[in-house]
Amino acid sequence: MSEQAAPTPGAIPALSALTTLRVGGASEAYFAPASESELVETARELWSQDEPWLILGGGSNTVAPDDGFPGTVLHVATRGIDRIEAPEGEVRLRVQAGEPWDEVVAHAVANGWAGIEALSGIPGSTGAVPVQNVGAYGQEVGSALVAVDVLDAESLEVRRLAASDLKLGYRDSIFKHGYQGLITAVELRLTMMGADASALGSPVAYGQLAAALGVDVGTRVPLGDAREAVLALRRSKGMVLDPLDADTFSAGSFFTNPIVPEAFARSLPGDAPRWPVADQPDEGPVLVKLSAAWLIEHSGIGRGFALPGSRAAVSGKHTLALTNRGGATAAEIVQLATFIQARVSSDFGINLQPEPVIL
Structure with a gap:
């Protein structure tokens, strides 16, 4: 494996330090590639060997074993949000798999781009979001998803899979039905509503969120207001990580x-x-x-x-x-x-x- 990807001696963290449930022992080896190309290279080498491996993103959807993982953990931590060419009125983002999801939502809201504001506060990394077809408060990522770049575990080639190829359903996708691959980047389609968080967002589609905002379902509210209301609801349920709670x-x-x-x-x-x-x-x-x-x-x-x-x-x-x-x-x-x-x-x-x- 590349010298950049290789961990230093004694640097293997326990899985309890990498997961939001804070349980789990250490793995036998640990790699956290610094770039997308390095991530692909490291995964290819891992998959060419007959050894156990685990792909870990933000660790918010994992219950890790107390005895640790008997193999190599590949920690997807590559970060970056790039705006790419899009039709008029749309915004297209190509997001690295390791980018924290809530930072993607915050970036979109701050720029007046609608489509994922109700998905504020969801922990974990962007690459994991399509696997679960994450949804909350009337929105699902599938409605904003254009495609994903995936390193196919069988061919070891990077493929672009359209959202329609993923068979997205309620907390479901092909990744939960036997397809093995590593998402390296995600492409999103958002609607340009204005220049900042004061722009009106998507119609509020969930009763609890509408009640928190004091509006009827179907009403459009400023993106910043929608995000803050969602975060407040999630905090009230203990769904926003707080080191003191x-x-x-x-x-x-x-x-x-x-x-x-x-x-x-x-x-x-x-x-x-x-x-x-x-x-x-x-x-x-x-x-x-x-x-x-x-x-x-x-x-x-x-x-x-x-x-x-x-x-x-x-x-x-x-x-x-x-x-x-x-x-x-x-x-x-x-x-x-x-x-x-x-x-x-x-x-x-x-x-x-x-x-x-x-x-």
Whole structure:
């Protein structure tokens, strides 16, 4: 591997220092390439060897093992936001995979570019955003995504995949169904609304955000106002990292909202929230989305819940987040998640699916 990429002796960090849940031991080797070309070169060399490897970005969606990773961690930390040629009225950005996502949103809002303002405050790196098709408060990254540059793990060639090639769905993409590749850069399409954060953004599409802003759903508000309202909502749920608040030492929402047949949803209590699903199957039952938080709370697990003696706990602000209260192990996080799954399954017959990657 290149001399620039190679770590210095003793410089291998524990995964607890690289992940927002703050759990996990060290890996056997660690590389943090400084440029996109070096990132590609290092990944190619890793993949040509018959050794375990792990690609890690911002670490906000990872539960790392207590014993560490028995192989090489490739830390995607390349940064940069470049404005590229675009049709009139549009803004196209090519963003390096290691660029912190919230800094991309802040950059767009500050320049009066709309399309991702409701995705403010989401931790992690830009390269990970398309993998999950990250969404919040009525926006999904898929609506702004043009394409990604990917180093294909099989051919070891860099490919450009259009957003339509990624089969984006609710917290879903081809990367979660067997396709192996390393996203090196992301291209976004935004709408030029003005020259600064006072420009009106996209129509507010989520009731909770509209209420926080004091407007009706569908109203346009200044981009800066939308961003600040989203950040305030996320802080109220412990979803913005704060070194002084253990409630924020989490992987964000630990479970996805279940999607079930409408007929099954009718068997739940009448006050169980449910929402229509936009992308319905061509055949089969009509699907609806349920609230994982409601299911957890109504299975008897409240905010701040912890198993006896455990340092892992449900957030005191938001039942979808599992937190490290200080010194928790990955095993304690997984034990708590398993207990929650069992309670929800027993009470409602629904198997909650974890959102983070559990190594």
